[in-house]
Amino acid sequence: MRAVGAIAGVELRRFLRDRSNIFFTFIFPLLLVVVIGAQFGGGASNGRVLLTEAQSSLGEDLQATLTAADVTVDASTADAAAESLARGRADVAIVITAEDAAAYDAGEPVRVEVIQASTNGAQTAAQRVQTALSELATTRAQLAALTGAGAAPDVATQALEAAEEEVPPLQVDVVDVNEISQAFAGVTGFDVGAASQVLLFVFMAALAGSGTLIDARRNGVIARTLAAPVGTGSVVAGQALGRWTIAIFQGAYVMAGTSLLFGVTWGNLPVALLVLAVFAAVAAGFAMVIGSLLDNEGAATGLGVGLSLVLAALGGCMFPQELFPDALRTVSSFTPHGWGYRAFAEVQRHDAGVAEILPHLGVLAAFALGALLLGSLLLRRSLGRAI
Amino acid sequence: MGAVWTIVTKDLQQRLRDKSVLIFSIAVPLALMTVLNLVIPTGADDVELEPVTVAASIDADDELADVVVSSLAGLSVFQVTVADSEDPRAAVDAGDADLGLIIPPGLTEDLRSGTEHSVQMVIGDSAGLSANILIAVTDGLLSEMRARSVSAAAAIEAGLGPEVAAQLAQQEVDAASAITAEAGAASDEQLSAGGALIAGQAGLFLMFTVGFGVLSMVAERESGTLARLRSMPIRPGSIVLAKALGAFVLGVLATSVLLTAGSLLFGVTFGNVGAVGVLVLCAVAAATSLTFIVVRLARTAEQANIVQTILALVLGMSGGAFFPIAASGALGAVLDVNPIAAFTRGLGITAGGGGLSDLTGPVLTLLAFAAVCLLVSRVIPDRGETR
Numbered sequence A: 001m002r003a004v005g006a007i008a009g010v011e012l013r014r015f016l017r018d019r020s021n022i023f024f025t026f027i028f029p030l031l032l033v034v035v036i037g038a039q040f041g042g043g044a045s046n047g048r049v050l051l052t053e054a055q056s057s058l059g060e061d062l063q064a065t066l067t068a069a070d071v072t073v074d075a076s077t078a079d080a081a082a083e084s085l086a087r088g089r090a091d092v093a094i095v096i097t098a099e100d101a102a103a104y105d106a107g108e109p110v111r112v113e114v115i116q117a118s119t120n121g122a123q124t125a126a127q128r129v130q131t132a133l134s135e136l137a138t139t140r141a142q143l144a145a146l147t148g149a150g151a152a153p154d155v156a157t158q159a160l161e162a163a164e165e166e167v168p169p170l171q172v173d174v175v176d177v178n179e180i181s182q183a184f185a186g187v188t189g190f191d192v193g194a195a196s197q198v199l200l201f202v203f204m205a206a207l208a209g210s211g212t213l214i215d216a217r218r219n220g221v222i223a224r225t226l227a228a229p230v231g232t233g234s235v236v237a238g239q240a241l242g243r244w245t246i247a248i249f250q251g252a253y254v255m256a257g258t259s260l261l262f263g264v265t266w267g268n269l270p271v272a273l274l275v276l277a278v279f280a281a282v283a284a285g286f287a288m289v290i291g292s293l294l295d296n297e298g299a300a301t302g303l304g305v306g307l308s309l310v311l312a313a314l315g316g317c318m319f320p321q322e323l324f325p326d327a328l329r330t331v332s333s334f335t336p337h338g339w340g341y342r343a344f345a346e347v348q349r350h351d352a353g354v355a356e357i358l359p360h361l362g363v364l365a366a367f368a369l370g371a372l373l374l375g376s377l378l379l380r381r382s383l384g385r386a387i
Numbered sequence B: 001m002g003a004v005w006t007i008v009t010k011d012l013q014q015r016l017r018d019k020s021v022l023i024f025s026i027a028v029p030l031a032l033m034t035v036l037n038l039v040i041p042t043g044a045d046d047v048e049l050e051p052v053t054v055a056a057s058i059d060a061d062d063e064l065a066d067v068v069v070s071s072l073a074g075l076s077v078f079q080v081t082v083a084d085s086e087d088p089r090a091a092v093d094a095g096d097a098d099l100g101l102i103i104p105p106g107l108t109e110d111l112r113s114g115t116e117h118s119v120q121m122v123i124g125d126s127a128g129l130s131a132n133i134l135i136a137v138t139d140g141l142l143s144e145m146r147a148r149s150v151s152a153a154a155a156i157e158a159g160l161g162p163e164v165a166a167q168l169a170q171q172e173v174d175a176a177s178a179i180t181a182e183a184g185a186a187s188d189e190q191l192s193a194g195g196a197l198i199a200g201q202a203g204l205f206l207m208f209t210v211g212f213g214v215l216s217m218v219a220e221r222e223s224g225t226l227a228r229l230r231s232m233p234i235r236p237g238s239i240v241l242a243k244a245l246g247a248f249v250l251g252v253l254a255t256s257v258l259l260t261a262g263s264l265l266f267g268v269t270f271g272n273v274g275a276v277g278v279l280v281l282c283a284v285a286a287a288t289s290l291t292f293i294v295v296r297l298a299r300t301a302e303q304a305n306i307v308q309t310i311l312a313l314v315l316g317m318s319g320g321a322f323f324p325i326a327a328s329g330a331l332g333a334v335l336d337v338n339p340i341a342a343f344t345r346g347l348g349i350t351a352g353g354g355g356l357s358d359l360t361g362p363v364l365t366l367l368a369f370a371a372v373c374l375l376v377s378r379v380i381p382d383r384g385e386t387r
Helices: A002-017 A019-040 A057-068 A078-086 A098-105 A122-148 A153-166 A179-183 A191-207 A210-218 A221-227 A232-262 A269-293 A297-314 A326-332 A336-350 A358-382 B002-017 B020-039 B063-073 B088-093 B107-113 B129-157 B162-170 B193-223 B225-230 B236-266 B273-297 B301-318 B329-336 B339-351 B356-379
Strands: A048-051 A072-075 A092-095 A110-116 A172-176 B052-057 B080-084 B099-102 B119-123 B179-183
Touching (some): A019 A232, A048 A078, A098 A110, A110 A122, A172 B129, A210 B301, A232 A358, A297 A336, A297 B301, A336 A358, B002 B020, B052 B088, B063 B080, B088 B099, B088 B119, B119 B129, B193 B225, B193 B301, B236 B273, B329 B339
Parallel strands (some): A048 A072
Antiparallel strands (some): A092 A110, B099 B119
16 A cells, blocks of 8 residues: 555646646646636527618617617627627627618618528527517607607606506416426536536646656566556556546536636535546546556547546537437446436436445445556556557 | 758658658548538538427417418428427327417407517427427517517507507508528638538648658657757758758648548538649648747657647637638637638638638748748747756
């Protein structure tokens, strides 16, 4: 056990001595989380709409109505709007011409052009635009009717505002018996995304550790360590322990950062940290397998980055696994990310304790144990070949 | 030139032998494209509006409730079947209906008297986009009905008398006030969601592929072979040129393979082969030039690896390799400089039928990026030189 601790200690010291590692492990993931959080997190809106002739009264009224519905509205020209849509940088463009604006001011029928992008949110955003347009039309019709009946324009506006307050709202109250929406009940904004990011980064950063094992093998450090009364199991355990410590620290750090920056709730914190700890052990184990299997750092990094991205996608860390088709959800059960995701989901959304997520932890622990055993077996075999 | 060619061929042979290029530049991105294509719904491309069955519980004598039901049944966009039901929620739960509509008796009377009235819709597991559209349509109908009550209340408020109010409450919304949306044609320079995925992943992994040139340079420096190379009668610039050329060849090959395989596998076309070829050459030049900066920043192969990974991921994410970044104005302009964004933009233009002459913007961006990177790499101090 002392040998394991000593090897882990050396790994950690080597890691900390390289100051660039500190930047890349702790500052970089948080930067990415901030970028992703700003896109999808708490501040995310109900779609992004571009508007031409934003200075006209039609543009201003439309902007006010859409903003009230939490849609982000930006002024643009028709050409720039077309380009932004083509690049997926906005969901919908409303092209108002000078004639449209004049028709609106004159109280005549208006026909604006609405263009949708091929983004996922475009249809919903287009629906919101439609609603905003009919709201504007209704208010215009009401004002016209009131002034037509003899009310002065400013009196009509005030009366309409007062009546809006007075008449009780009438809208559809949606009752959801849909399993998917219920699975997401209790989560807001960036909660799902933050858990996915933790899993993705912890795994990817830990897999980068396979390079140090290859380096140690190439320089004969492993062979010399094994000349002492230390088994391959201890060497792998020591190396993995070093990686595990870094991974868990990084995960906890991203968790703290997302809570502070985006108000992400992690449920019962000790339980969430336990999930992280077991998942980090899986990641460290995978790093040892790759570090023993491959003899080239470049190939190991390639496999590491690729494997962590593919497993993350299959496990639901890029698109929620609740929305997967059944076959794909079965596939996600064969990835550690899939189980990590489900465990975090239970803890975050349903305040689960250790007992509730015991199956998840068990599967993850089995992944970790299997990877560590395979790693030590492969390390022993790797000693027999030239590097 | 002979020396340059010798180094290039030796490097290419070595990369193929250690399989790193095959893993990183071909296998991993193809796997990721396949997985992301499976996992993420590819936008509005393949949305189909399914017929919907609605289980409705309404009072047959209620005039306005009847209007709601007949309006829904009369929708022309997709087929809506409305069936009377005692308990719509149970019907939805049992899977007999996609959507439940519950309008308690007295809607007409409550609207007339300005009393609150609740309308419920129940969505189940089978509810798709059509169900959401029906909810939005119902919401629209209800708000139109409420608008008439508001007009009546406003008439009283404005002192126009009960007769005018009663008249306004009956009046349809004036067609002259209508603001309608006309579906505009989306830009033909738009990549489909699947095309954007392939382009983004090809751009992202291009960054990794060209990194092999830097890695081999730094690795030679570490192992001392660079010093030996320099002692040969070769101009120092030739060694750097050879490494860059190797990276360039790998980048062009890998990106061509990825675009071809991606379009064959996922049925996407990128348009004119010649124009796409020019775009690939410029994008690879931009990516390769970035590695000149990395080679001066990194002291060790491990550091070079990490810096390259970070640059690739930052440029990849901000360039829209995983999801389009919603941005306009100054932020949009900064993102435009990103070579991956320019590459994707260029592919959008060629996919829309654009030729070489339409690619001026993206090509100039890529070449300018390459020039700036080369300039910066001359200015910053070489941290590896001291070793």
